[in-house]
Amino acid sequence: MVLLRLSSMALSRSRFALSPLAETLGSMSVLTKPCSDPWLTPWYTRHHDAFHAVLDADPFAKGLVELICSTKYLPGYVTLPPSGGMRTALADELKPVAAARDETVRVDLEAAVAHSWERHDLRWLTGHGWGARTADLFRYTWEEHVLPDWTRRRALLERDISYRAGLLAAYGWPRALQQMNRRSAWVGADAIRFSHQPGPDRVVGEDGMLFVPICVTTGTWLSEEPPARYALVYPARGSAADPTGQRGPARALERLIGAGRAALLHELERPATSTELAIHLGQSLGTIGGHLAVLRDADLIVGTRVGRRVVYRRTETGDRLAARHAI
Template structure:
C-alpha cells in the first residue's frame, strides 16, 4: 500500500487548485487510449495524424498512457485556482535532461506495455515535452476550457462545502479509489511504494474532467493529488437511444450534469448552449417532476428529484454500455 501521511499542519494547509497541464494530460491519455481501443473519436484521429509524424510525441504519449508512474516533469503540482499553462510549461522546461531520463526510466519500469524509450535520447527532452503539451492544450483543451473549468469549479465548490461542514474525511469521499486509512493517513494506491509524508505546505487537490485516472504530482515539499471531478465532462456525451431519445438529448444532458446543485447559467457554460435553451429544458423537467429549484440569495440552484436520479442513472448506464470507459492511469 502507498499512504499519504498528513499531520494537523498539513491538513490545515491543504487546499484545491486547477491545473491546465493536468487537464491536458488527462485529455491526451484518453485520446491515446482510444487509438489502442480501435474506436477513435474524430479528435483521436487528429491525434493519430499528429503522432504519425512526430516520434517524440508518439513515444511520450505511449508511455504516459500505459504506466502506473508518470514522469515527474509531466506531473507538476499547481499552485492556485488561477494556474496558467504557460507557467506550468516553464517549470517543465526547467527540468534537466539527466533528471528527465531518470524519471522516464522509472516510468517505463512501471508500464504495463513495453515500448522503446529511444525517443528520450535527444537533447532538450523537457523542451520537446513542453512543446507536445502546448500543442495538446491548444488543439484538444483550450477551445473547450470554459466548460471544463466550470465542471472542475463545481466539484471544488461541492467539496469545499462538505469540508466546511464535515472536515477532510468527508470532503475526499468518492475521489477515485482513495480512502482514509487512519487518523493521519490516506490510502492512495494498493501498489507497494514508500509512504509520502505531506509537510506543512499541505496537499493540493486538483480535479480533472476525465472519467477515470488519479495521480500524484510530486515536487517536494509540494504535493498534489489529481482526481476525476464529479459529473466529469465525458459523462455528458450520452448514447442517442433509450431514455435519452425519449426525453431529448438536451434534457438528457442536463439530467446527467445535475449531480450537484447547479444554476442555469452554470449549466449553459458547461453544456455550451444558450441560457434560454437551458431554462426551457429545466422548465420541462421541473413540470415532469424530474428536477426542482432552490433559491440561494439571487441564484436558483436546480437539483434532481428521485425520478431525475433514476432517469440519470439509466442514461449513464446506457452510455457506459455504448462507450466503455478506459482504465485508470
C-alpha cells in the same frame, strides 16, 4: 500501502486547484486509446487523427506519449503540482518542464519504463533538450486539442469542485474525498490512502494538499515536488455524462413541470451552481434562475451557500420524482 500524512495545519490549508498541464496529459491518454466516454466522444473524433499524425512525424513525441500512457510511474518532471490555484496557467506549469535537465529526464523515463506494463526502450531519446521538447509537445497538444474545448471542460471541473466544497463545508475532508477515485480514502485522523501498492508514506507540507480534477473517466496520479508539495489528480464527477448535457427525462415529467425544468431536475443529480447549470445545459442565467425558483418553491430542490456561490441540490422529494420518471 502508500499514505499521505497531514498535520492539522496542512489539513486546514488543503484546497482544490486546476491544472491545464494535467488536463493535457489526461487528454493525451484518451487520444491514444479507443474512447468509451460519451462526454468526450465528439471531441475525440475531431482530434484523434490530427494528434496521431503529429506523433507519427516525431519519434520523440510518439515514444514519450506511448510510454506515459502505459506505465504506473508517470515521469516526475511532467507531473509537478500546479502553483496557481484555480487560475493556474499552462505557461507557468511548462517553465519547470522546459528547464528539466536531460539527466533528470532520462532518470524519470527509465523509471517509467521499469514500471510499464508494456515493453519499451528509449531508442527515441536522441539529441538533447528533452525537457524543452516535452514542453513543446504539451503546448501543442493544449493549444490545438484541449484549449478549444476548455470552456466546456472548465465548467465541469468547477462543478465538481463546487460539489466537493459543499461536502467539505458540511462534513469535512473525509466526506469530500469519498469516491474521488477507487483507491483513495481517509485513514484515521491524519492520513489519506493513495495506493494499495507498497511504498513509503509521504508527509505533506504545511501548505497542505492540492486536489486537482481532470475531465477523464479514469486516471489518478500523485504529483510531487520536493520537499513536501503534493497534488492528487482525480477524474471529475460527471465526465461520462451525455455530451449535450441532456439526459432525456420521461415525457410524463416534461408534461408535469415542463421540459426545461425536467431537464434541470435530472441534471441536479449532481449539485451545481446556476452558472454551471447554464453552461452545461446551454441556457441563459435568467432562464435557469426562473426554473430554479419554481423548483425551489415546489420543495424539489434547495440551495446552500458555499462561500460566494449558491450550490443547488435535489431534496428527497426531488430525488423521488426524478427517479420515478427517469428513463
